[in-house]
Amino acid sequence: MDGLELFTAALGLGEPWRVSRVEFAEEPGRLDLHLAYRRGARFPCPEPACGRDRCPVHDTVDKTWRHLDFFQHKAFVHARVPRVRCPQHGVRLVALPWARPGSGFTMLFEALVLTFATAMPMSKVAQSVREHDTLVWRIVERHVHAARATEDFSSVRRVGMDETSARKGQDYISVFADLDAGRVLFATEGRDSGTVKQFAADLAAHGGDPGQVHTTSSDMSAAFIAGITKHLPNAVMTFDRYHLAAKLSEAVDAVRRAEVATRPELKHTRWLWLKNWANLSPRQRRELQLLLRPSAQLATARALRWREDFQAFYDQDPSYEDAH
Numbered sequence: 001m002d003g004l005e006l007f008t009a010a011l012g013l014g015e016p017w018r019v020s021r022v023e024f025a026e027e028p029g030r031l032d033l034h035l036a037y038r039r040g041a042r043f044p045c046p047e048p049a050c051g052r053d054r055c056p057v058h059d060t061v062d063k064t065w066r067h068l069d070f071f072q073h074k075a076f077v078h079a080r081v082p083r084v085r086c087p088q089h090g091v092r093l094v095a096l097p098w099a100r101p102g103s104g105f106t107m108l109f110e111a112l113v114l115t116f117a118t119a120m121p122m123s124k125v126a127q128s129v130r131e132h133d134t135l136v137w138r139i140v141e142r143h144v145h146a147a148r149a150t151e152d153f154s155s156v157r158r159v160g161m162d163e164t165s166a167r168k169g170q171d172y173i174s175v176f177a178d179l180d181a182g183r184v185l186f187a188t189e190g191r192d193s194g195t196v197k198q199f200a201a202d203l204a205a206h207g208g209d210p211g212q213v214h215t216t217s218s219d220m221s222a223a224f225i226a227g228i229t230k231h232l233p234n235a236v237m238t239f240d241r242y243h244l245a246a247k248l249s250e251a252v253d254a255v256r257r258a259e260v261a262t263r264p265e266l267k268h269t270r271w272l273w274l275k276n277w278a279n280l281s282p283r284q285r286r287e288l289q290l291l292l293r294p295s296a297q298l299a300t301a302r303a304l305r306w307r308e309d310f311q312a313f314y315d316q317d318p319s320y321e322d323a324h
């Protein structure tokens with residue numbers, strides 16, 4: 001096997017393609033692989049439904065793709081890509097085994113970017129592969145769109161939704177998930193009721209039926225409640241425990257702040273009321289027990305017991321989500 005055959009095999013090329021020339025430049029550190037097809041070769045029409053597989057070459061177009069690095073050197077693939085003449089579809093660029101139409105990167109390079117993208121932020125990916133952020137984003141977006149286009153949401157019945165900040169403290173995004181399959185269905189900017197409308201439209205576009213969603217899980221934001229009522233009309237809303245527990249703790253603290261004016265022993269006790277019993281130190285436990293004794297008659301203590309009753313309700317049965 002000579003060098004050209006080796007590179008032909010490494011690129012996974014088959015008839016009629018082969019590596020015809022290799023140029024390696026130590027400075028500035030790049031490898032250029034030139035591909036050629038067998039003279040006189042014929043190619044299939046790129047139209048998927050066409051089926052004509054021996055169309056004659058009309059002319060060629062010079063193209064270049066970035067490929068996986070050859071050690072520390074950037075590698076590029078070059079080819080004169082034939083345009084074939086199909087009697088039905090006219091003059092068309094042929095499909096290539098190493099790159100998607102319109103991409104300036106080989107499929108292996110794109111696969112590397114996708115692999116990196118699951119493990120690190122995009123700015124790091126761009127740095128690692130020595131490409132601009134926007135090009136790397138374009139690769140990922142194209143594959144995500146292609147993957148999403150084939151998604152089937154027809155079985156979606158229980159939907160969880162939540163908002164999260166995309167950047168610190170601002171730019172909210174809303175995320176929608178299939179609670180049965182444990183997969184993210186949809187994400188969009190914003191956190192108003194319009195996000196539920198967009199989700200419902202996207203669900204329908206992927207074979208799902210907003211009318212068949214019978215359960216939602218979300219926080220108690222007015223936006224989600226309004227959106228669900230309007231766009232997921234048959235859904236029973238459940239509010240997830242995490243958000244409820246946070247609201248209840250806020251309520252306990254509000255009672256404490258109101259009461260501290262008349263009951264100075266409540267000063268500086270905020271964390272005693274908010275932390276779980278298990279996370280309190282022995283001294284904190286004794287202090288809390290003292291505040292909780294019935295004879296102390298604290299409204300804050302009553303609020304805490306309500307919160308705990310509520311949490312005990314969730315604890316009594318692991319299938320609490322069905323308890324509506």
Ligand SMILES: [Zn+2]
Nearest residue numbers: 045050086089
């Ligand atoms: Zn055709």
